[in-house]
Amino acid sequence: MNVVQAPKFCFVVHPLSLEDVARYEPGAKGKGEAIVKKILEWMPAYAAVHVTGVRTPDGRETEGWFVGSPLLPQQILDLPREDIYKRIVRSIEIGAELGAQIAGLGAFTGVVGDGGITVAERSPIPVTTGNSLTIAAGLQSFFRGAREMEVDLASATVAVIGATGSIGSACARLIAPKVREVILVARNETRLKAYYEKTAPDLPCIVSYTTDIASAVRRSQLVLTATSSTQDIIEPEDLQPGAVVCELSLPHDVSRRVAVERPDVLVTEGGNMVVPGEPRFERVREPGSEFDLNLPPRTALACMSETMVLALENRLENYTLGRGIELERVVEIEAMAQRCGFTLADMRAFDTAITPEKIAATREAAARRRALAAH
Ligand SMILES: NC(=O)c1ccc[n+]([C@@H]2O[C@H](COP(=O)([O-])OP(=O)(O)OC[C@H]3O[C@@H](n4cnc5c(N)ncnc54)[C@H](OP(=O)(O)O)[C@@H]3O)[C@@H](O)[C@H]2O)c1
CATH class of the missing domain: 3.40.50.720 (NAD(P)-binding Rossmann-like Domain)
Known part of the structure; x- marks a missing residue:
């Protein structure tokens, strides 16, 4: 089968808990919450994971990066809104510098403020929160x-x-x-x-x-x-x-x-969705070592999957933003995901x-x- 390269994507990620921080950075294990939070506040955004091998049954393939905007959920809610927007946009810029043409907003980076609208206005590439496919899969x-x-x-x-x-x-x-x-x-x-x-x-x-x-x-x-x-x-x-x-x-x-x-x-x-092809989630800092998403193999969150689907379908546009989601988009992205070979993960x-x-x-x-x- 001929493989056709689709546009690349990036996805902004952040730790959901102190356990997440320690899973990615074992040195953080056992450190107090206050010190971990302070270190996270000082940390700039960085490309954390290189995703390869996402391939549709008809041979379209994409690759991308998870870019860390390493703050805990409560920090994203508590720190000044402008500071958070800048960090998220910087994460997207890093993805774009690596070649991404569409960006997804993970977890609280899609929740903060107006749910991606301001970030999309300031982003060099189109943005989605991934919420349409999250609704469909959910x-x-x-x-x-x-x-x-x-x-x-x-x-x-x-x-x-x-x-x-x-x-x-x-x-x-x-x-x-x-x-x-x-x-x-x-x-x-x-x-x-x-x-x-x-x-x-x-x-x-x-x-x-x-x-x-x-x-x-x-x-x-x-x-x-x-x-x-x-x-x-x-x-x-x-x-x-x-x-x-x-x-x-x-x-x-x-x-x-x-x-x-x-x-x-x-x-x-x-x-949670099973990603088609032979997806690999490789840590950028330790090439060859797999990033632990805390999910079964070949499985990604639906919001990540939406970003991958938009890249595979060459739909380089602001797709899901804000709080009033159009139900037509939910139906459309579900059909696109199915066409690309994404399936609902086991319970x-x-x-x-x-x-x-x-x-x-x-x-x-x-x-x-x-x-x-x-x-
Ligand atoms: N599984 C996935 O793939 C995936 C993908 C995207 C997002 N998510 C997650 O989905 C969640 C919702 O995202 P969203 O974009 O829909 O957020 P959102 O638009 O900000 O909506 C959050 C909702 O939660 C309510 N809420 C907040 N704190 C609450 C509390 N303590 N008790 C009761 N209600 C509360 C808010 O209402 P009030 O402000 O009135 O309380 C609002 O109705 C987030 O946790 C996000 O990380 C998951």
Whole structure:
């Protein structure tokens, strides 16, 4: 097969936790949080990972770079906005100097401020947050989880946490036609109420809103979470027996206690995709050594995948930006990703694969818990 070189891409990454910092830089292990944060603040952006071998079934190939903008999520929210924008734009410039023609914004670099709009205005190359494919892949994961746990959608209540956000607001609109009730959840009540008043009349199901996460979770069989919280916000005590939680937030929202204390609940990380071809994620500083994405082999986040798909499809344009995502884009990028050979990754959560045996055990635990609750 003839291989055709597609344009190159770059993707801005940052650590989600101190564990991430230590995984990339073992010297940071055991150091106090304050000193690690100070060092990160001083660190300039740098090309961290060279990605090669991303190839479509019809022979289009791209390569690219993950460029580190090494700050923790809370630092990205707390440091002066202008400083953060400059760091993100500098990361993109590094990618462009290496030959990238489109840039993606990872995790909080796509969340900060206006969700990529200002960054795109200042960037030398087109920019995307990757949120359209995250929504498409996230919803596939969400409905797969519901199917596996045999939740009847037509009678289900769904809590969408982060409902005023870029990802959450689109997910709420796309889930609504399939379920009985959607509860919109966020922190800022004024924005939430405005979103509810604008959206609810067009949604073909019962819609309500609340800022009380625990009460929304307690009422729901299905939960989708896409927040910019830096703390756990979903606790085991609040989840219904046999509930399904699809987690799109990075860092995650679901307390690790759920993994231990609620064997009857299915938590699944939405938005992971298998990359076509023979993708390699090689550390730039140590050629030959693989970068640990903390995901199974050949797997990338959906936002990274969107950036790769746009490069492979030669769609060198600002694609997904800001908070009002066009649902047509979600449909379009899903079709483009499929054409390029990207597929939804197997289910996983809490760094572990969710096997068919694990799902069967979760269903059994849910049945036992429901029976207990009925007595
Ligand atoms: N898996 C992937 O491939 C992937 C790709 C892209 C992004 N992401 C992740 O997805 C998440 C959402 O991204 P986004 O672009 O949609 O962000 P966004 O537009 O900033 O929206 C964030 C939403 O979360 C809400 N929120 C923030 N803190 C909260 C809290 N403590 N409790 C309840 N709600 C809270 C916000 O509302 P209020 O301000 O009113 O609270 C808002 O509705 C982020 O964690 C991001 O890193 C994942």
